[in-house]
Amino acid sequence: MQPKCHSSLAISGFNRPNRAIQNTDWVSDPADPTQSYRGQIQKGETVWFHDDLFGSGPAWQQVRLADHTLVFINPHHFEPLRQEQMT
Numbered sequence: 001m002q003p004k005c006h007s008s009l010a011i012s013g014f015n016r017p018n019r020a021i022q023n024t025d026w027v028s029d030p031a032d033p034t035q036s037y038r039g040q041i042q043k044g045e046t047v048w049f050h051d052d053l054f055g056s057g058p059a060w061q062q063v064r065l066a067d068h069t070l071v072f073i074n075p076h077h078f079e080p081l082r083q084e085q086m087t
Contacts, residue, residue: 014064016049018078026071030060039071046081047073 020041029036041047047063061075 013050013052014048014070015051017046017081018049018063018075019081020045020047020077021079022077024074024077026063026065026073027060028071030072041065041073041077047078049075049078 020043023043024041026039026041027033027036028038045066047065049061049063059074060072062070063073064070
């Protein structure tokens, strides 16, 4: 079973919506990919980046998924949503 982080303190600050520009994977722990959970984000799905960018090196960025799970993704597979796209 996938661990989920639903604490409002943990997910606060993840307010910048970005849309996947291609199908891409997420991992729960980029430091140990053999022991982490994995999933897929489909092209067009929205994730939320933290207001203060942080992560685990240039290849990984922590984001909040639609179900409020916190995971790590490759930020180069996403583009910011413009205001008119958020309706």
